[in-house]
Amino acid sequence: MNQPAPPSKLFREEAKTGSVQCLACGAPITLRGFAGVEQVTCAFCGTAHQPEPEGPLHIIQQASRQRQPSALPLYQRGTLDIGGSGPVEWEIVGLTWREMAKDGTRYPWQEFLLFNPYQGFRWLIYSMSDGVWSVGGPLPGAAKMVANVWPSVEYKGESYKHHTSGVARTTYVEGEFPWQVFAGDNVSTNDYVCPPKQISIEMQRTKQGADLNFTQMWPIRAAEVWAAFRMTGSPPAERGLHPAAPNPAAGNTRFYLLSAAALIIVWVLATIVYSGARTNKSVWKGNLAPDNVVSEEITIGEPGKPTTLELELQASGMNNSWAYAEVLLVNPETEEATVIGVEAEYYSGVDGGESWSEGANPGHQTIGGIVGGKYLMQINSQIDPGGDPADMLTLSIREDVPLYRYVLVPLIFISLFPLANLIRRAAFEKKRWAESDHAPVESDD
Amino acid sequence: MGQAGGMSMGEQQTFCPECGAPIQFRGTTVSAVCEYCNSTVVRTGVDVRLIGKVSALTDNGSPILLHSKGQFGGVPFMVDGRLQVQYERGIWNEWFLSFADGTIGWLADAQGQFAIVRPINPALVADRVPHFGQLEPGKVLLITDRQAVVVDARGASYRGAEGVLPFEALPGMTFFGADLRGYEGEFITLDWGNDPNHQRPTPYLGRAVSLAEIKLFPLRRFEGWAPAQPPR
Secondary structure, X not given: OOOOOOOOOOOOOOEOOEEEEOOOOOOEEEEOOXXXXXXXXXOOOOOEEEEOOOOOEEEEEOOOOOOOOOOOOOOOEEEEEOOOOOEEEEEEEEEEEEEEEEOOEEEEEEEEEEEEOOOEEEEEEEEOOOOEEEEEEEXXXXXXXXXXXXXXXXXXXXXXXXXXXXEEEEEEEEEEEOOOOOOOOEEEEEEEEEOOEEEEEEEEEEOOEEEEEEEEEEEEOHHHHHHHOOOXXXXXXXXXXXXXXXXXXXXXXXXXXXXXXXXXXXXXXXXXXXXXXXXXXXXXXEEEEOOEOEEEEEEEOOOOOEEEEEEEEEEEOOEOEEEEEEEEEEOOOOOOEEEEEEEEEEEEEEEOOEEEEEOXXXXXXXXXXXXOEEEEEEEEEEEOOOOEOOOEEEEEEEEOOOOHHXXXXXXXXXXXXXXXXXXXXXXXXXXXXXXXXXXXXXXXX | OOOOOOOOOOEEEEEOOOOOOEEEEEOOOOEEEOOOOOEEEEEEOOEEEEEEEXXXXXXXOOOEEEEEEEEEOOEEEEEXXXXXXXXXXXXXXXXXXXXXXXXXXXXXXXXXXXXXEEEOOHHHOOXXXXXHHHOOOOOEEXXXXXXXXXXXXXXXXXXXXXXXXXXXXXXOOEEEEEEEEEOOOEEEEEEEEOOOOXXXXXXXXXXXXXXXOOOOEEEOOEOOOOOOOOOO
């Protein structure tokens, strides 16, 4: 088919930038927005003009303020990848200063309106109070309000927690805008974060009705802004934390948890191997009587090699009472003595209709570092005459038993790293929310 | 008079009653603007009628051009017309799209934001939405089981047009419309026409788009900016 597409006379020519004069102070005004603008504000005196369709300007708000230097100059260009949509060249065609008051303190920031004729408008925001930068643009949809204990919004399956609300007041305007903006305008704003993303909801009420805007923002490093806009020198220092700054510890949590899980598997296997390799061999077993001291020569383990001993004291027929045995091991060569005590106790009763019991019978005691060889052993025992004393005491001694501190210490060590990560992560979140409307009330107030 | 010889079914060659230049109506389009004298011509049956000179279209810096081509949802389309609309806070463009499958759509172009919407069955919203006067930004409506937030509701007037349009757009005629955004990124337009006092607006459903994503080409050239490259 022969497609009839006669060339239209309209708009086939290249769109031109414009050059006019401020109607109030005569300063030159460049028009960089290709007639897509509703307002141009003289950078020098602040007078706001509306470009008429056929060319001339007319004043919509006269002003005579002084020009103030902003962090980035009007008409500067830079290449930024905003929200992962690829690198795009942007020009700063307009800028505003706005501020919010909270607890008697003013928090001012500068907003740079970025323009690309094929991409539309985006914003770059510089927080003057803490040197932190954001970049973003219109949200291609609406965020859903969720009435929780902690207010939040949802967008495309992600939950954004409320951070800050307030009234943003415009204090300074320069350049072109596709809508009207004046010094003195008030907009109510609500910021919600889902790091590293932020959604800002702004509602402005004017004579012409209400305006509702959803904006998606991301944190951006000052150095990245400086490099993108080819600014000389170094950017103002970043002294604060962006509300949507990614938690640096959060990125490692997965690694730490996976590592800990892997190490715990190794630990379980090592524990099985270690416990399985122990002989648990009985060294001595016998009944004790309090008035009878056992005195014997015994052999423990292999000569010269350290081993572990476990004592178990079983007190038969005992209630609300205790029994105690003390084993004295004397090395006949060095005459060094080791004393190991083991106690069995058991208490029970009924209190307020509920029966209870506590204590351990049999009682256990484990000790490590006993060098194998011959020992003189002496066992003393005691029985508490109160309560319902034991009818009989049985002591058994086994060697080469698993020592639980060998087992537990690595477990503590393994859990230390994920724990430290969680603590770091929580500390960062505390800092994030300390600047929000949800900061915990300080106790010293 | 129509001279359909050598043309496809949907196309009809007529001549401007004002200057005699050829005018192409396509598909079900009703109104066309003569590219030579800017007269608006309306198709009534087999005849055409002149409805007068349109106030000139304003150059509002749009990168979109009449007869640009693109695709949306895998279906190619052509930009066949533009309706320029004005309200208190500015001017925006509604570009009339003819899709290759015979359907139509609109590409909204306002303040550098773009969205493509396509008509949906009016019965789906009839009497289920409020009167225009009851709308205000922030209000949530249920449109075909989707929750959507009113972001803009305004009366606006037709300012100018180019190309062809599916209805008769008289310059200066006021109509009432609302834009809504959905929680899944939907973009919805409700058009009450020139009477706001009813509950049967014409609904359009779509989503926000970027020009790169819809592969729109050619695009206008801008002084000081590298021209847009043809889509790959």
